[in-house]
Amino acid sequence: xxxxIAYYIPGSIYGGAHNQVCAMAPExxxxxxxEVIILPREPGDAAxxxxxxxxxxxxxxxLRPRATLNVVVNIKAAANFIPQTLRLMHLLKRDSVELLQIxxxxxxxxxxxxxxxxxxxxxxxxxxxxxxxxxxxxxPFLLLCDCVMTTGSIIGREYPFLNLHPRVRAFYPPVKRxxxxxxxxxxxxxxxxxxxxERDI
Numbered sequence: 131x132x133x134x135i136a137y138y139i140p141g142s143i144y145g146g147a148h149n150q151v152c153a154m155a156p157e158x159x160x161x162x163x164x165e166v167i168i169l170p171r172e173p174g175d176a177a178x179x180x181x182x183x184x185x186x187x188x189x190x191x192x193l194r195p196r197a198t199l200n201v202v203v204n205i206k207a208a209a210n211f212i213p214q215t216l217r218l219m220h221l222l223k224r225d226s227v228e229l230l231q232i233x234x235x236x237x238x239x240x241x242x243x244x245x246x247x248x249x250x251x252x253x254x255x256x257x258x259x260x261x262x263x264x265x266x267x268x269x270p271f272l273l274l275c276d277c278v279m280t281t282g283s284i285i286g287r288e289y290p291f292l293n294l295h296p297r298v299r300a301f302y303p304p305v306k307r308x309x310x311x312x313x314x315x316x317x318x319x320x321x322x323x324x325x326x327x328e329r330d331i
Contacts, residue, residue: 132164136227136249138218138240139167140194142174146256146303147233152183153304166225168192168218190217194236211239218243232275235260235268235289241275251275258288266290 135158139147151167158165167180170192177187192214193207218239222230231252232240244251253275260268269291272278277297280286285300292298312320321328 132162133229134164134166134225134227135229135231136222136225137165137167138192138230138232138237138243139169139176140192140234140237140240142170142172142176144174144176144179147254148176148180150303151185152180155183155185166227168221170194188221190214190221192218192239215239215242215246219246222247222249235264238268238271241271245274250277252277252279254279254281255285255289256281258285 137147137151139151141147148167151165155165166186166188168188168190169177169180171189177189180187191210193210195204195207198204219242221227222243227247227249229252230240230244230247230249231254232244233254233256235255237253241251241253251274253272255272255278258265265288269289272289272291273295277299278286278292278295279299279301280289280292281301281303283300286292286298320326
C-alpha cells in the first residue's frame with residue numbers, strides 16, 4: 131500500500147523546489163511513496179521536466195501575490211484566493227492525499243486547503259526573498275501547519291514566530307553526487323587549465 135504525498139509549488143519555472151522533488155523521487159518510490167505535484171497553469175518548463183522524470187503533475191489556475199506595480203495582478207490573486215483554496219481542498223480529498231508539502235511563505239491557500247481536507251501540512255521555507263514586513267505579517271500562519279522545514283538553520287532565524295513552533299526542522303537540499311563525479315583525466319585537464327598543481331589543493 132502506497133503513501134501519497136502532494137507538493138504544492140506555486141511556480142511554473144523549474145527551480146530548487148522542483149529539483150528537490152525530482153532528486154528524491156526514485157528513493158521515495160522505492161520506499162512505497164506516491165507523489166503528485168500541483169503547479170499553476172502558467173508558461174514555464176517545470177511541468178514538462180517533472181513529467182519527463184515520471185512524476186504526475188496537476189496544473190490549475192492558482193494565482194499568487196506578485197512583487198509588481200501592476201495592481202490588477204494582485205487584485206486577481208486576491209479575488210481567486212477562496213475559489214482556488216477550495217479547488218485545492220477538493221483535489222486533496224479526491225486524490226486521497228495523506229501529506230501535503232507547500233513551498234514558500236505565500237502558500238496560505240495551500241495551508242488552508244490542507245487544514246480543511248484534514249491533511250497534515252509540511253511547510254517548506256527555502257529563502258528570505260519575502261520582505262521583512264511580509265515575514266512578520268504572514269509569520270503567524272506558519273504556526274498552523276504540522277511542521278516547518280527550512281533550508282538550514284539560518285533561514286529559520288529570519289522568520290518571526292518560528293521559534294514558537296514545536297516542530298521546525300532544518301534540512302539540506304538533496305544532491306545527486308554522481309552528477310559531480312569526474313575522472314582523473316578531467317581533473318588533470320582542469321588543473322592544467324587553471325595552473326593548479328596537485329599539491330596546491
